[in-house]
Each structure stands twice: as C-alpha cells, then as structure tokens.
Amino acid sequence: MVLTLVATGVVAVSVVPAWLPLRSRFVAVVVCAATLPWFAGRFRRQYQELLRAGRERAEQLRREQEPVADHAWLRER
Numbered sequence: 001m002v003l004t005l006v007a008t009g010v011v012a013v014s015v016v017p018a019w020l021p022l023r024s025r026f027v028a029v030v031v032c033a034a035t036l037p038w039f040a041g042r043f044r045r046q047y048q049e050l051l052r053a054g055r056e057r058a059e060q061l062r063r064e065q066e067p068v069a070d071h072a073w074l075r076e077r
Contacts, residue, residue, distance in 0.1 A: 006030060 009026045 009030070013023060013026075
C-alpha cells in the first residue's frame with residue numbers, strides 16, 4: 001500500500017510540476033500511512049499483554065487466598 005502511494009506521488013509530481021511544493025505534505029502522509037498501523041498494532045498487543053497479566057495476578061491472589069479462608073473457616077468451627 002505504501003509503495004503504491006509513493007509511486008502515485010512520484011508520477012503525480014513528475015506529471016504536474018506545480019505540485020512540487022506539496023512534496024513535504026506528501027512525505028508526511030506517507031510517513032503517517034506507514035507508522036499508524038504499526039502504532040495501532042503495538043498498542044493492541046500491549047493492551048492484551050496487560051489484560052493477560054491482570055488475569056494471571058487475579059488467579060494467583062485467588063490461589064493464595066484459599067488456604068487463608070479455609071484456615072479462618074476451620075478456626076470458626
């Protein structure tokens with residue numbers, strides 16, 4: 001996709017030289033088009049890892065709490 005965008009921009013600038021001053025905007029669009037999906041994927045992966053770590057921590061706390069609760073229940077009897 002990025003390659004198509006770059007090729008289209010090069011052809012457009014060579015066909016219409018009046019667009020030459022717009023090359024910095026074109027570069028900005030290409031950079032955003034290339035990096036935005038990467039950042040979105042990275043954010044999603046980190047969010048999923050955070051959720052997984054939270055679930056693992058909750059399960060660990062539950063396992064640690066069971067003997068304490070059982071001991072308290074036996075003491076009440």
